[in-house]
Amino acid sequence: MSERPQGFSDPDKGTGWTKSVNPASGDTIGFSEKNSPQDLKEAVRRARKAFEQWAILPVGERVRALRRIKAHLMEHAEEITALISKENGKTRIEAFAIEVMPAVMALDYYTSHAKSFLKPALLAPGSLLLFNKWSRIFRVPYGVIGIISPWNYPFSIPFSEVVMGLLAGNGVILKTASSTQLVGRQIESCMHAAGLPDGLFSFINIPGSQAGDAFIESGIDKLFFTGSVSSGKKLMAKAAETLTPLNLELGGNDAMLVCEDADLDRASSGAVWAGLQNCGQSCAGVERIYVHESAYGPFLERLKAKVESLRVGEDRDFSVDMGAMTTKDQMETVRKHIEDALQKGAKIVAQSGCPQTDSPGNFLPATLIADVNHDMLVMKEETFGPVLALMKVRDMEEATALANDSLYGLTGSVWSKKSRKAERIARKIRAGVVTINDHLVSHGMPETPWGGVKASGFGRTHGRIGFNEMSQPQVVVHDLLGFAKKNLWWRPYSEELYRGLCGTMKFFYGRKLKVRLSGLKPMLKILPRIFSDR
Numbered sequence: 001m002s003e004r005p006q007g008f009s010d011p012d013k014g015t016g017w018t019k020s021v022n023p024a025s026g027d028t029i030g031f032s033e034k035n036s037p038q039d040l041k042e043a044v045r046r047a048r049k050a051f052e053q054w055a056i057l058p059v060g061e062r063v064r065a066l067r068r069i070k071a072h073l074m075e076h077a078e079e080i081t082a083l084i085s086k087e088n089g090k091t092r093i094e095a096f097a098i099e100v101m102p103a104v105m106a107l108d109y110y111t112s113h114a115k116s117f118l119k120p121a122l123l124a125p126g127s128l129l130l131f132n133k134w135s136r137i138f139r140v141p142y143g144v145i146g147i148i149s150p151w152n153y154p155f156s157i158p159f160s161e162v163v164m165g166l167l168a169g170n171g172v173i174l175k176t177a178s179s180t181q182l183v184g185r186q187i188e189s190c191m192h193a194a195g196l197p198d199g200l201f202s203f204i205n206i207p208g209s210q211a212g213d214a215f216i217e218s219g220i221d222k223l224f225f226t227g228s229v230s231s232g233k234k235l236m237a238k239a240a241e242t243l244t245p246l247n248l249e250l251g252g253n254d255a256m257l258v259c260e261d262a263d264l265d266r267a268s269s270g271a272v273w274a275g276l277q278n279c280g281q282s283c284a285g286v287e288r289i290y291v292h293e294s295a296y297g298p299f300l301e302r303l304k305a306k307v308e309s310l311r312v313g314e315d316r317d318f319s320v321d322m323g324a325m326t327t328k329d330q331m332e333t334v335r336k337h338i339e340d341a342l343q344k345g346a347k348i349v350a351q352s353g354c355p356q357t358d359s360p361g362n363f364l365p366a367t368l369i370a371d372v373n374h375d376m377l378v379m380k381e382e383t384f385g386p387v388l389a390l391m392k393v394r395d396m397e398e399a400t401a402l403a404n405d406s407l408y409g410l411t412g413s414v415w416s417k418k419s420r421k422a423e424r425i426a427r428k429i430r431a432g433v434v435t436i437n438d439h440l441v442s443h444g445m446p447e448t449p450w451g452g453v454k455a456s457g458f459g460r461t462h463g464r465i466g467f468n469e470m471s472q473p474q475v476v477v478h479d480l481l482g483f484a485k486k487n488l489w490w491r492p493y494s495e496e497l498y499r500g501l502c503g504t505m506k507f508f509y510g511r512k513l514k515v516r517l518s519g520l521k522p523m524l525k526i527l528p529r530i531f532s533d534r
Helices: 037-054 059-088 092-118 156-167 178-193 208-217 229-240 264-280 293-308 328-343 396-404 419-426 463-468 495-509 513-518 520-531
Strands: 017-021 028-033 121-123 133-141 144-148 171-175 201-203 222-226 246-249 254-258 286-292 347-351 367-370 387-393 411-415 433-436 471-479
Touching (some): 037 171, 037 208, 059 092, 059 178, 092 156, 092 264, 144 156, 156 171, 156 178, 156 222, 178 201, 229 246, 254 264, 286 396, 293 347, 293 367, 328 367, 387 396, 411 419, 419 433, 495 513, 513 520
Parallel strands (some): 171 201, 222 246
Antiparallel strands (some): 347 367
């Protein structure tokens, strides 16, 4: 298996290579060498060998190695941005703002905080009864972790996880989506720039249909997966065979709640941004919008105008607002959801322009639909495309109930000029992240944990909580009375010991003074036994 990044543009490559295609033009832009499950097992073996020395390095040395990546990112930022746009389909501004910039921010944050995150924590005794027992919690790496990442954010999602995994002391094996292999190879180049020990990090190209089983069977110690609910369920079943720990982020159908006192200009712009950037291919993007009836008309008017003004097409000169869908399969899902909604009574109230249907690119218009209900697929399932579904509500209690009427619970947002009111509403929404007067931004904030509830998965990435997912707690307990011969409750047993232990409990935990004092004498009678071998 090759040690160097393998991104190529040779059109003669055969079946041993994954072809990468620009979804906006249909042009072939490169190839990525495929790997077998046996290659993966070999990568795990090599990573485990490298891990043995990497894990015992002082955290500061691991930090210094990873900081070398910053210079590489700064030097190649625009090159990486252009490749993300070509291979994923999003505009270059989106590629830069929501992929490359967050990666730099995350790298800076985690290298700055790794020492404090991994610093052993001292635990004082929780009871005077065990005053002599003091504990320290150490964070220890799992060993070798696997990361399977999606095509919608092919750089920023895996980049942060790889950095956290390495800083925590693990070896890391990364597999990115087949349709965005060349972007994944850019992450491989970043890791090479760090000068990591041989084998500590590997990039593996295995088709998605085989990847889950292959990773679990490879012997990795933990797997981080971002993808569909159906794939997540299959992974859980497979992981149960070996008790391999999983961290799952499985998508969403996120709700946006617009209060009667919201700033409708900001809210409508936020809906267009968070619902339609990356062509709506965001697991935490706005899909369902619930608007208070008193604000519905003015909000609809603003949103309609902004959707219709969007420019859709291939990003050649920064003159488009929305690029291409990444895959044709996802385009069919979007069409299916729109058709289902229309058949059940919804109506299209606004659409952007779109390149002609004979265009080779994967283009769909941005679409705003109204008169929706929860019998429609757009309100029940993850559409994952450039569609906003608008629904009028009587009050915010109804909006909250509807927001929670979903299998998913990744993120949500509340829009109001009254911060305390918005927070009260936000706390009632069953989601991993709820943002006030914004949406989707927290994924780019490295300090905030990321993850969902219900069918959106479990576990977290990002922030201190996410960083802790990359390691396990190990408790080391010290005894200040190490010179004592035994603990109070050790053998040999006797009735006196039993009465003494009962007295100890009364003395420390009795509610009344009389009860507590009654336990003092039998407790004192057994205390000397800790200094005796008998």
